[in-house]
Amino acid sequence: MCTPSLLASVVPKVSDGLSEGDIVLVDFEAWTDDGELFDTTRQDLALEEGWDVDEDELRPMPILLGGERVVPGFEQALLEAEVGEESEVEVPPVDAFGKHDDNRVRLYPRSELEKRDINLQPGAQVEIEGQRGQIVQTTASRVRVDFNHPMAGKTLEYEYEVLEIIEGDQEKLEALIALDYAVSKAEDFQVTVEDGEAIVTVPDEASFDSQWFMARHRLGHDVFEHTELDGVEFRDEVTREQMEEHDHGHGPGAAQAAPQPH
Known part of the structure; x- marks a missing residue:
């Protein structure tokens, strides 16, 4: 199991400074300049703002500094942070999700998108010709689609605290699982490390999750880049009962229809 210090209670460590390649545990909330909460690790706050989240779904998250997993302005603030101190930073669009580009807002004939069975409700997230966008306006004949990032053009305000620097190969591996997967x-993953070799027991829920297949490839790269481990063995933990439940839930041909990594 992941250690309690990683995903539950945390005791801050004294740091002489953070640098790229460090894996840190961060608690934060992020707001747009018009007062909308758009990202947070704080469960109570999310519930107060009306988010639909499962119990204990949100918690402090590991961030790989220099890994471009968060917007550049926030990442730079983390590099300059002191462990255990609460801080704030305002991130302009150029250091967040970029400026809003009017050239990425396009008009389509309504009939063309209806043929593709695309949801034309304003606010709907859609994919058209390999690009993700948002329906912003629908009329009797035309549909306006914005292919900018939903946060493009917005100034972001972060309140955050670096809780600890994650050290030790086992702790880093557990953190990377959280970072690369969820x-x-x-x-739910069991991790053991001995003599530079790690064994990761994969829970049955992940064994049947296409997102885990993709995360596993990223994880393999990150482990050798950011730990001293010489090898990692992944073991899928599947029982007869679990397999029967999975097959029953998916029906005949489920194995052939399972998503493939890409």
Whole structure:
């Protein structure tokens, strides 16, 4: 199991400064300049703002500094942070999700998108010709689609605290599982490390999750880049009962229809 210090209670460590390549545990909330909460690790706050989240879904998350996993302005602030101190930073669009580009807002004939069975409700997230966008306006004949990032053009305000620097190969591996796969699911993995070799027992829920297949490839790269481990063995933990439940839930041909890594 992931250690309690990683995903539950945390005791801050004294740091002489952070640098790229460090893995840190961060608690934060992020707001747009018009007062909308758009990202947070704080469960109580999310519930107060009306988010639909599962119990204990949100918690402090590991961040790989220099890994470009968060917007550049926030990452730079983390590099300059002191462990255990609460801080704030305002991040302009150029250091967040970029300026809003009017050239990425396009008009389509409504009939063309209806033929593709695309949801034309304003606010709907869609994919058209390999690009993700948002329906911003629908009329009787035309549809306006914005292919900018939803946060493009917005100034972001972060309140955050670096709780600890994650050290030790086992702790780093557990943190990377959370980072590459899902923070809320990482504690279901069992990790053991001995003589530079790690064994990761993969829970049955992840064994049938296409997102885990993709995360596993990223994880393999990150482990050798950011730990001293010489090898990692992944073991899928699947019982007869679990397999029967999975097959029953998916029906005949489920194995052939399972998503493939890409």
